[in-house]
Amino acid sequence: MSIDEFIYAFIAKEENYQDSDSIIKEGTSGDWVYVVLEGKVKVKKMTSKGLLVIDTLKEGDIFGEMILWQSGKGARTASVVADGAVKVGVLDTGFLLKEYERLSPRLKDLMRSLIKRLGEATQKVVTLAVESN
Amino acid sequence: MTYQEIDVFKAHLLKYRKGDLIIKEGDYGVSIYKIVKGKVLVFSELEEIEIPLATLGAGEIIGEMLFLKKSIERRTASVRAIEDSDIEIWHPNMLEKEYEQMPPVMKYIANQALNRLVRTSKLVVQLTSKRKKEKEVINGDLWAKKRRFYRKKMEIAFSGRQITSLKKNLLSGYITDISLGGVGLEITNIKINNNPFKADDEFFIKTLLPNGKDLEFHARLVSIKEGKLPGMPFFGMSFSDLTDSARKDLGFFLMP
Numbered sequence: 464m465s466i467d468e469f470i471y472a473f474i475a476k477e478e479n480y481q482d483s484d485s486i487i488k489e490g491t492s493g494d495w496v497y498v499v500l501e502g503k504v505k506v507k508k509m510t511s512k513g514l515l516v517i518d519t520l521k522e523g524d525i526f527g528e529m530i531l532w533q534s535g536k537g538a539r540t541a542s543v544v545a546d547g548a549v550k551v552g553v554l555d556t557g558f559l560l561k562e563y564e565r566l567s568p569r570l571k572d573l574m575r576s577l578i579k580r581l582g583e584a585t586q587k588v589v590t591l592a593v594e595s596n
Numbered sequence: 597m598t599y600q601e602i603d604v605f606k607a608h609l610l611k612y613r614k615g616d617l618i619i620k621e622g623d624y625g626v627s628i629y630k631i632v633k634g635k636v637l638v639f640s641e642l643e644e645i646e647i648p649l650a651t652l653g654a655g656e657i658i659g660e661m662l663f664l665k666k667s668i669e670r671r672t673a674s675v676r677a678i679e680d681s682d683i684e685i686w687h688p689n690m691l692e693k694e695y696e697q698m699p700p701v702m703k704y705i706a707n708q709a710l711n712r713l714v715r716t717s718k719l720v721v722q723l724t725s726k727r728k729k730e731k732e733v734i735n736g737d738l739w740a741k742k743r744r745f746y747r748k749k750m751e752i753a754f755s756g757r758q759i760t761s762l763k764k765n766l767l768s769g770y771i772t773d774i775s776l777g778g779v780g781l782e783i784t785n786i787k788i789n790n791n792p793f794k795a796d797d798e799f800f801i802k803t804l805l806p807n808g809k810d811l812e813f814h815a816r817l818v819s820i821k822e823g824k825l826p827g828m829p830f831f832g833m834s835f836s837d838l839t840d841s842a843r844k845d846l847g848f849f850l851m852p
Contacts, residue, residue: 469700518712525708562702567694569686572630574702576657577709583650584716591723 466523470498473559474552480545487527487543494556496527502549507542508585510593517585519546531559532578540582607684612677619659619675620776626688629659634681640673640721644816644834647724649673649717663688663695664710672714747775748850754781756801758793759814765792767799769828776846778815778834788829793817798836809845813838 477500480486486497489509499522506518506526520526526543566574609632612618619625621641631654638650638658652658658675662668695703749772756767769784779801786792797817805811814837823830838846 467700467704470704473701518715525705528705528709559701562699566698566702569630569691570694570698570702572655573628573657573660573691574706574709576652576655577660577706577713579656580650580652581709581713581716584713584720587649588716588719588723591720591727595723595727 466498466500470523470552470554473554474498475555476553478551478553480549480551482545482547484545484549485542486545486549486551487539487541489540489542490538492538493527494530496525496531496554496556496559497543498552498554499524499526500550500552503546504549504551505544505546507544508540508589509542510589512593514542515589515592517541517588525554529578529582531556531563532575541585607686607690610683610685612681612683614677614680616677617674618677618683619671619673621671621674623671624669625659625671626662627659628657628663628686628688628691629675630684630686631656631658632682632684634677634683635679636675636681636683637678638673638675640717642721642725644836645725647721649720651678661710661714663691664706673717747773747780749773750806752803752806754801754803756799758797759800760796760798767793767801767831771803772830774846774850776843776850778818778832781831781833782823782825783829783831784825786829787827788820788822789827791820791829793820793831795819799833801833805845805849807849809849811842811845813842 478486486504487493489507499520501522503522504520504526505516506520507514507516509515520543527539529540530537563571563574607630612634618629618636631652633654635651635653636658637648638652640647640649659671661672662670698706751770751772753770754768758765758767766785767781767783769782771779772782773780795817799815799817800812801815802810802812813835815833816836817831818834819832821830821832822828
């Protein structure tokens with residue numbers, strides 16, 4: 464998937480990572496939002512039975528966006544680790560939040576609800592995976 | 597006055613009672629719902645097992661997938677009120693203009709979240725059904741739980757035959773209640789202590805609805821208990837195959 468041009472307008476800087484490097488660490492604070500520019504990353508969650516891979520993201524995928532809809536300073540809900548050499552774009556969170564604030568109240572509701580449900584569904588997968596192992 | 601201000605786009609508020617079905621998986625529907633008060637359960641049905649996906653409360657939006665993704669044509673999950681709930685209904689036209697003006701980057705993030713939500717929900721369904729199948733024994737309780745749809749009481753004759761056996765075992769009696777999920781049957785041609793059928797047997801059943809429409813469907817036997825007639829059984833069944841047109845006829849018939 465190619466990266467749409469409008470995404471580039473939001474990239475504040477680019478970062479390179481080597482295989483297995485940690486990009487986001489679960490539980491830490493941080494408000495950057497990222498986009499995968501080259502390569503792949505793995506999304507992992509800590510469970511009672513160790514680290515569980517919950518998703519693999521590729522070029523064009525955004526991660527860390529949950530932070531946008533957490534009021535105040537939220538902690539990262541998952542870890543993101545490089546799967547091979549990766550180049551990511553770091554998006555300007557302030558700029559993104561401004562765009563979000565410009566949305567109509569209904570679209571704001573819709574976005575917030577969507578992201579929240581994604582977070583809950585992910586948590587559910589983790590619980591189920593741990594139980595069934 | 598601009599088009600946007602015309603009253604047709606005003607949101608309607610509907611009140612649902614605890615237990616009411618708000619969205620049915622597989623249905624066509626375009627409305628978007630905002631929960632104003634109450635709680636709802638989003639669930640998926642796989643092989644007649646209900647798989648809870650999320651419990652949502654005030655402020656949450658449901659039914660938005662078809663709006664955001666034009667390639668989705670039918671409801672991807674069912675939603676039921678688990679408390680008395682007030683729900684605001686938005687026609688997609690209300691959002692269309694706002695969506696057109698939505699910054700591309702927000703659309704992009706919304707679509708990504710949506711795709712991931714679809715993927716994650718599928719995973720939840722897979723993992724849950726795997727777990728449930730390991731544990732679950734079909735029984736009457738399960739049947740009752742699965743049929744929380746509106747049930748219409750009735751008393752009309754039916755005829756049927758077993759389709760999962762080479763012996764053409766016949767079944768007759770009358771339907772005592774019917775819903776979009778299944779039927780309850782008082783059996784008149786078999787005695788309870790002489791009953792050859794067991795849970796999971798499948799039947800072809802035919803009846804004539806009081807509104808003059810023929811109704812045919814396949815249904816699976818879920819529970820057996822003593823019927824109203826002495827010595828005769830009552831069968832609880834859930835539909836295993838209901839054509840779209842049969843579902844439609846039944847839907848009209850079930851309308852209060």
